[in-house]
Amino acid sequence: MKVIKTIAAMKVWSDACHTKGESISFVPTMGNLHSGHLSLVDTAMTLADKVVVSIYVNPTQFAANEDLDKYPRTEAQDLQLLESKNVDVVFMPASGEMYPHNINGNKSIEYIDVPELAQQLEGRARPDHFRGVATIVKKLFDCVLPDHAVFGEKDFQQLLIVKNMVAVLGLNVIIHGEKIIRDEDGLAKSSRNQFLTTALRQKAPILHQALISARKEILSGNVNYAVIESQFIDFINNNGFGVDYFTIRDAVTLGLPTVHNRVILVAATLGSTRLLDNLRVDSTK
Amino acid sequence: MKVIKTIAAMKVWSDACHTKGESISFVPTMGNLHSGHLSLVDTAMTLADKVVVSIYVNPTQFAANEDLDKYPRTEAQDLQLLESKNVDVVFMPASGEMYPHNINGNKSIEYIDVPELAQQLEGRARPDHFRGVATIVKKLFDCVLPDHAVFGEKDFQQLLIVKNMVAVLGLNVIIHGEKIIRDEDGLAKSSRNQFLTTALRQKAPILHQALISARKEILSGNVNYAVIESQFIDFINNNGFGVDYFTIRDAVTLGLPTVHNRVILVAATLGSTRLLDNLRVDSTK
Numbered sequence: 001m002k003v004i005k006t007i008a009a010m011k012v013w014s015d016a017c018h019t020k021g022e023s024i025s026f027v028p029t030m031g032n033l034h035s036g037h038l039s040l041v042d043t044a045m046t047l048a049d050k051v052v053v054s055i056y057v058n059p060t061q062f063a064a065n066e067d068l069d070k071y072p073r074t075e076a077q078d079l080q081l082l083e084s085k086n087v088d089v090v091f092m093p094a095s096g097e098m099y100p101h102n103i104n105g106n107k108s109i110e111y112i113d114v115p116e117l118a119q120q121l122e123g124r125a126r127p128d129h130f131r132g133v134a135t136i137v138k139k140l141f142d143c144v145l146p147d148h149a150v151f152g153e154k155d156f157q158q159l160l161i162v163k164n165m166v167a168v169l170g171l172n173v174i175i176h177g178e179k180i181i182r183d184e185d186g187l188a189k190s191s192r193n194q195f196l197t198t199a200l201r202q203k204a205p206i207l208h209q210a211l212i213s214a215r216k217e218i219l220s221g222n223v224n225y226a227v228i229e230s231q232f233i234d235f236i237n238n239n240g241f242g243v244d245y246f247t248i249r250d251a252v253t254l255g256l257p258t259v260h261n262r263v264i265l266v267a268a269t270l271g272s273t274r275l276l277d278n279l280r281v282d283s284t285k
Numbered sequence: 286m287k288v289i290k291t292i293a294a295m296k297v298w299s300d301a302c303h304t305k306g307e308s309i310s311f312v313p314t315m316g317n318l319h320s321g322h323l324s325l326v327d328t329a330m331t332l333a334d335k336v337v338v339s340i341y342v343n344p345t346q347f348a349a350n351e352d353l354d355k356y357p358r359t360e361a362q363d364l365q366l367l368e369s370k371n372v373d374v375v376f377m378p379a380s381g382e383m384y385p386h387n388i389n390g391n392k393s394i395e396y397i398d399v400p401e402l403a404q405q406l407e408g409r410a411r412p413d414h415f416r417g418v419a420t421i422v423k424k425l426f427d428c429v430l431p432d433h434a435v436f437g438e439k440d441f442q443q444l445l446i447v448k449n450m451v452a453v454l455g456l457n458v459i460i461h462g463e464k465i466i467r468d469e470d471g472l473a474k475s476s477r478n479q480f481l482t483t484a485l486r487q488k489a490p491i492l493h494q495a496l497i498s499a500r501k502e503i504l505s506g507n508v509n510y511a512v513i514e515s516q517f518i519d520f521i522n523n524n525g526f527g528v529d530y531f532t533i534r535d536a537v538t539l540g541l542p543t544v545h546n547r548v549i550l551v552a553a554t555l556g557s558t559r560l561l562d563n564l565r566v567d568s569t570k
Contacts, residue, residue: 021505023501023504023505043569045497046497046500046501046564046569047500047501047504047569048501048504048505049501049505147504147505148504150569174504176568176569178569178570179464179570212330212331215331215332216308216331216332216333216334219308219332219333219432219433219459220306220308220333220334220432279331283461284328284331284332284435284461284463285463285464285570
């Protein structure tokens with residue numbers, strides 16, 4: 001496994017692959033890898049000749065009040081895990097590589113602008129978050145030159161924004177969204193789960209249980225979405241969470257739910273940890 | 286967990302559920318349950334209030350040369366597994382319940398006829414197989430009255446035939462196809478795997494490897510499907526299998542492959558065991 005730390009070297013490697021007729025699939029991460037990430041890598045393996053994983057904690061998707069410096073760094077362990085998966089390249093650029101300008105002062109950084117899709121839900125809680133995500137994903141694509149890129153559906157809105165960016169900019173990469181990986185008790189895998197105390201960890205699966213109950217309710221023919229939403233917001237709040245949103249949307253536009261392609265999205269804070277989860281209503285995959 | 290053995294009692298139970306406003310999801314099986322089946326049960330749990338699993342080795346889907354009597358029966362173990370999954374009802378009808386007429390003499394049995402879809406691939410190897418499958422699925426639906434039914438994508442053609450039947454007959458049940466569950470080395474879970482010797486079991490993952498390699502080849506832009514097919518038929522045969530088919534098709538019609546929804550289907554005999562597998566080309570789910 002090759003570890004590449006500069007954009008120049010990354011591009012040379014990718015160009016060489018394409019010249020040899022080899023295809024590349026790509027999994028962008030912020031490190032601190034768990035089995036959710038590794039499942040994305042497994043998928044990437046089945047899509048192309050070579051697999052590149054990036055590890056980069058992207059500063060532009062963190063707000064000033066979100067503690068970028070406290071984001072867990074577990075580099076040695078991450079590299080070991082990726083080696084065991086037979087990944088071809090780990091791309092670990094330094095921050096100066098990805099953002100050669102002054103970030104904190106916001107001087108002359110060009111951002112990829114994001115559509116209305118990005119203003120709601122997570123975008124309301126984290127106003128510049130998706131602009132930062134779209135920007136780094138585009139920058140990473142320009143280095144890695146992937147034919148395929150694999151993202152988790154855990155960050156459902158992020159996946160839609162990346163797909164939208166690829167469509168609007170006409171990028172030559174296929175985006176694959178992968179099913180959420182869960183613990184035995186249903187909690188979606190996330191780097192944030194480690195911040196839960198044991199007591200809160202035991203409560204956390206309530207989010208998934210609420211999603212499943214709401215799905216059953218909708219599938220049984222109840223289309224009083226507002227009533228269902230408020231019922232489950234109460235239920236989750238009564239279990240000690242602070243719900244940010246619990247909402248039934250169209251799974252492509254995030255607009256009003258349509259009958260054949262609905263998704264339920266939830267964000268709620270437990271202790272000081274903000275948890276995300278979602279469940280497709282009309283598909284079990 | 287309730288075990289129900291007659292059609293009459295099954296209908297009474299299902300009617301009572303619907304009267305109470307409870308929805309039912311259904312997993313039909315032939316028993317000899319493995320983790321693939323259990324994953325279908327897990328999905329069923331998330332779709333409706335109650336879950337029914339049927340165990341019934343359906344005689345009409347076996348040909349005279351296919352040894353119905355040798356189909357593995359592991360009833361006690363199956364019931365234990367389903368109990369541990371908190372299934373509500375196991376429906377285990379006697380053969381006389383499902384087919385009150387003389388089967389062997391084929392006297393006055395009414396079959397659900399199946400479309401052209403059923404004549405090719407598995408239908409060519411097993412001419413009356415899908416007629417038997419469609420017939421028993423319809424009969425079971427009439428007993429269980431499910432709102433949802435969950436099938437594995439392992440039997441890809443079967444899933445399409447069931448979906449087709451539901452559409453044509455206008456049945457009030459939603460069919461869910463679930464991703465193939467695989468062993469660590471990629472072999473698709475199947476009741477038939479237990480018939481492989483240790484040496485053959487080690488060779489068996491070659492089928493999945495061939496599917497992945499063919500997918501990469503197609504995704505890299507090669508649309509010479511006939512060339513790809515014959516290349517992989519040779520590869521699999523050279524590894525000691527007898528390939529029945531290895532074919533790239535449209536994932537809805539099983540006709541000529543379309544660019545956005547392709548599936549690769551393979552059937553091959555290893556020793557005396559006929560193995561099936563398939564892989565979606567344009568979706569990783």
